[in-house]
Amino acid sequence: MDGCARRERALAGRSILAPEALGPTVTVGEILVEIMATTIGAGFLAPQSLIGPFPSGAPAIFIDQVAKIGGAAGIVSAVGDDDFGTLNVARLRDDGVDVSAIATIAGKPTGSAFVRYRPDGARDFVFNITHSAAGDTRMTEAARALIARAGHVHVMGSAFAIPGIAEILLEAIAVVKARGGSVSFDPNIRKELVQGEAGRRLIDDVLAATDLLLPSGDELLVAAGEATEAAAVERLLSLGIGEIVLKRGSAGSSHFSTAFGRVDCAAFSVEEIDPTGAGDCFGAAYLTSRRAGLPPAAALLYANAAGARTVTKQGPMEGVSGKAELDRFIAAAGREIDA
């Protein structure tokens, strides 16, 4: 669909996100285990107690939450022939994700991330991703088969750190768009990536195909190349992006579109234990609710609830929520779904 046709549909008040019936939501990118320090402090320069392995990787958290809330879901990725890979694939499969396009790479370990929080909330990481099995993610026959029947592609910006993933995502976007599907994009933009000419071109190519943009922090301004929120929103909507949903951490979130204007949603009040994964679960709940036919206000409420529940649990994928859990959480907070 070109930008004009997309805007006409948006103006007509219809979702430009492909309905669930067209096929699963598919993403591409890293599967990792996360191992975290049990104490707050600086880095890993001395022996210390750790807890993990927990299933992780932003694309994996996202797709797990899509399946948990009831959407059809699949992921293109790679793990090693080891316990870390086995535990990740088992979690995704148990939660309902199609794992047929997760390759097992002999001789490479599953990706990992060691993380420790500092007193100010900043994090120190030791990553093993590029040289792990995740770094060998390829467009396999199984991946092509999954993408050929997909209804939606979710682009997780973090995956661009792995060489070769951008090509897989661009092919997936072309295939899925050609069959009437849609695209969402969580930039997770690293400034270093945007500064290079090739990186900026890649982001612009993905933006040109994006129906739903899910930025947080200053990613909205960076994506648009504008100085204010209002100017960035106007510019991106004029480019033909159907809807923008801005994540504002403990300050909630806002939807912007030509069809619905601006819709704000306050955050739920919770005790934050571990913020990792909030943005991924939020995006998954929003997208899946919209693909199921809910209007933005209702989808935002589910998304805010999913993000809030995530931060109350230690471990990046431990806070994913089923639809019934979200309904109970929303009701317990005295809020109503306006469907």
Ligand code: ATP
């Ligand atoms: P990530 O750290 O996963 O990249 P993000 O920066 O993409 O996250 P956030 O804005 O931090 O996204 O979180 C997404 C959503 O989760 C928020 O819009 C909000 O609805 C919910 N959320 C996050 N943190 C909190 C919190 N402390 N209390 C309540 N809700 C929260």
Ligand code: MG
């Ligand atoms: Mg984010």
